[in-house]
Amino acid sequence: MSVSNPTMQKKLGWDSDRYFQARDALVDLGLIVRGRGRGGVVRRVPVDQSAEERTVAVVVEANADPATTAATVEAVVKNELALYDPMRRVIATDWAKDHRRDPLAVEVTALQGRRSTGGTWSRPDIASVEVRTFAFVPGKYLEVATFEIKAANAINVQAVYEALAHRRSATHSYVLLHVPADQAEQLEENVADVAEAARAHGIGVITAALPGDYNTWEDREEARRVEPDPERLNGFVAKQLSEKTRDLVSRRLR
Numbered sequence: 001m002s003v004s005n006p007t008m009q010k011k012l013g014w015d016s017d018r019y020f021q022a023r024d025a026l027v028d029l030g031l032i033v034r035g036r037g038r039g040g041v042v043r044r045v046p047v048d049q050s051a052e053e054r055t056v057a058v059v060v061e062a063n064a065d066p067a068t069t070a071a072t073v074e075a076v077v078k079n080e081l082a083l084y085d086p087m088r089r090v091i092a093t094d095w096a097k098d099h100r101r102d103p104l105a106v107e108v109t110a111l112q113g114r115r116s117t118g119g120t121w122s123r124p125d126i127a128s129v130e131v132r133t134f135a136f137v138p139g140k141y142l143e144v145a146t147f148e149i150k151a152a153n154a155i156n157v158q159a160v161y162e163a164l165a166h167r168r169s170a171t172h173s174y175v176l177l178h179v180p181a182d183q184a185e186q187l188e189e190n191v192a193d194v195a196e197a198a199r200a201h202g203i204g205v206i207t208a209a210l211p212g213d214y215n216t217w218e219d220r221e222e223a224r225r226v227e228p229d230p231e232r233l234n235g236f237v238a239k240q241l242s243e244k245t246r247d248l249v250s251r252r253l254r
Contacts, residue, residue, distance in 0.1 A: 002043040022226075030191050079151035080125075083178055086109045086212030087149060088126050093215035096128070099147075103130045103250040104252060105245040110149075124166045125238060140253055143173040144236060145223070152178050155190045160197040162181040167203070167235035172223040174204035181209045181216070195220045202226065 009019040017020040020094035023032070023042060033043040085108065092106035110125040132141045150159045159175045167173035177196060179187050191207060198205045204223030209216035229235075237249055 002037065002041040004039045004041050006039040007043065050064065055134055060082065073112045077246070079153060079178075080149055081111075082218060083149050083151060083211050084110065087147070087176060087208065090208075090214050090217065091126060091128055091147065092211060098214070101130060101143075101156055102132075103128045104248045105129055105241070107241060107245060124170075126161075126176075127170075127236075129237065129241060129245060130159060130251060131249065135171050142231060142233060142237075142249065142253065143172070144170040144228075144233065145174065146170045147174045147176045150175065152183055155179075155194060157193050157197045158202050159194060160201060163198070163203045164201055167226060167228070169228055171228065171233075171234040172204065173227050174223050176204055176206045176208065178211060179207045179209060184209070191220070 005019070005023070008023075009016065018215065020066050021066060028223045032042045042075055070174055088106055095101075096106075098102055105127065106128045108125065109123055126147040128144050128145040128147075133139075134141075146163065146167065148159050150162045151154075155177050159177070163173040163175050175198060177191060177194065179191060179221055191205075195205045196254070197203075198221045202224030203221065204219070205221040207218050207220055231235065237246060241249075
């Protein structure tokens with residue numbers, strides 16, 4: 001249900017400054033969103049899906065046998081969850097060094113339960129954030145890279161569209177696929193389909209035979225840098241990252 005700003009302000013009995021300060025704070029927290037209408041409208045954001053539910057949506061098919069579906073869902077969820085921590089460590093260390101990055105933090109952002117973060121597919125699995133400066137270019141630049149993780153039994157082009165949704169609020173987005181060496185040949189067609197779709201949209205694609213060993217990681221597609229809307233980028237940091245990381249970003253940008 002939507003309500004106009006004038007109606008809500010009148011109902012609350014607040015002056016304009018107080019109302020819009022409160023409204024903007026709720027927007028930044030992802031609890032409400034702005035809409036179109038006379039005087040502007042706002043509406044509450046539905047509770048977001050958890051990481052597990054987003055994974056389930058990829059593998060559940062219509063008319064599937066319930067027992068088979070349950071087993072498939074459980075396998076996909078467990079496999080993907082097991083990848084997060086070792087991949088996060090590699091992104092924060094060897095991957096960052098190889099890509100000339102110096103992240104302030106690399107966080108697993110998938111495991112936030114039902115906390116609202118901005119709608120379906122708004123929540124990447126891992127996010128890296130840094131503030132960059134350049135010798136001959138003035139200013140400081142906030143860089144956010146998001147990673148959509150897929151286990152070997154859930155590799156399909158939908159990962160690219162999930163990464164695209166993240167990129168609305170990030171400078172770089174990647175799909176990171178677990179491709180064990182003994183399954184590489186049979187998974188190659190799926191990986192190639194993902195790479196082709198990603199190439200068309202500027203999404204990076206990385207494969208990893210061993211999640212925690214960068215020597216087995218391979219860049220299949222480079223991520224194209226984009227300049228997201230500043231409000232979206234600010235909202236991503238506010239909603240997705242920990243308080244400690246938000247504080248680090250704030251200090252570095254001063």
